[in-house]
Amino acid sequence: MTDQQGQGTPAPGWYADPTGQAGVRWWDGAQWTSYSAPHPGGAAATAAPRPALPSTTPVYTPFIWLIVFLPVLSSLTLFLYRPSFRLTEIGGVQTVDPGSIFTPGYVAILLIGMLIYALAIVFAALDHRALVRAGVVRPFHWAFAFLGVVYTIGRSVVVHQVARPRGLAPIWVTIGVIVLNIVIGVVWGIVLTAQLTSQLTSLPGLST
Incomplete structure (x- = not known):
């Protein structure tokens, strides 16, 4: 994946879908996931599903x-x-x-x-x-x-x-x-x- 932050591995987030489809796809910090959504700016983007966390990620602070x-x-x-x-x-x-x-x-x-x-x-x-x-x-x-x-x-x-x-x-x-x-x-x-x-x-x- 092209570095979209200018340094190191890009942070987890929604980026332009690398498959060429319209919209964005979730990058989990290491690889592309199956989560996709309409391009930001549309009303549907707000309701995009939240990607699942790895089982090793702490969730209680x-x-x-x-x-x-x-x-x-x-x-x-x-x-x-x-x-x-x-x-x-x-x-x-x-x-x-x-x-x-x-x-x-x-x-x-x-x-x-x-x-x-x-x-x-x-x-x-x-x-x-x-x-x-x-x-x-x-x-x-x-x-x-x-x-x-x-x-x-x-x-x-x-x-x-x-x-x-x-x-x-x-x-x-x-x-x-x-x-x-x-x-x-x-x-x-x-x-x-x-x-x-x-x-x-x-x-x-x-x-x-």
């Missing part, structure tokens, strides 16, 4: 696993929230001060949550770039990470299409993480309820 497990860290930060109720007088009636809920732990949870959200987007962009380098054509766009788990699902489906039977593991692990987070949430709810009940019953002057 460290970044996708970081994205999958970050929600566990987010759930664990719930235990930083330890409100300490105090009384205040509103309209001549003793009641719990609404400001009691705004503890340093509450602020920490918000800040850590925002950081985790930002990291997930960065990791998605890095994962997308790694998939392109691995030879995945049109991998699921990293910007879907703004919608949370949508990126993990879409990414897994696309990778599964080109690397069967591999590619779906992040979805199954994500389901496990969701179940784990539900368990963590229930435990946290029980602990918090017990803590708040104990504080409320010990507040002087508050009728329960």
Whole structure:
């Protein structure tokens, strides 16, 4: 094949069909494949099939696993929230001060949550770039990470299409993480309820 990049072996991509037929054919970096498509510029070119990856090509990057497990860290930060109720007088009636809920732990949870959200987007962009380098054509766009788990699902489906039977593991692990987070949430709810009940019953002057 003629070097279309000016140096070394051309990178995987769509090139003019060497058989002379109209359209383009997929070059996998080593040889021509059976995948062909209409010439770029036509609407049909967008829907050209993604070439399959060799079975030796890694499809799971460290970044996708970081994205999958970050929600566990987010759930664990719930235990930083330890409100300490105090009384205040509103309209001549003793009641719990609404400001009691705004503890340093509450602020920490918000800040850590925002950081985790930002990291997930960065990791998605890095994962997308790694998939392109691995030879995945049109991998699921990293910007879907703004919608949370949508990126993990879409990414897994696309990778599964080109690397069967591999590619779906992040979805199954994500389901496990969701179940784990539900368990963590229930435990946290029980602990918090017990803590708040104990504080409320010990507040002087508050009728329960």
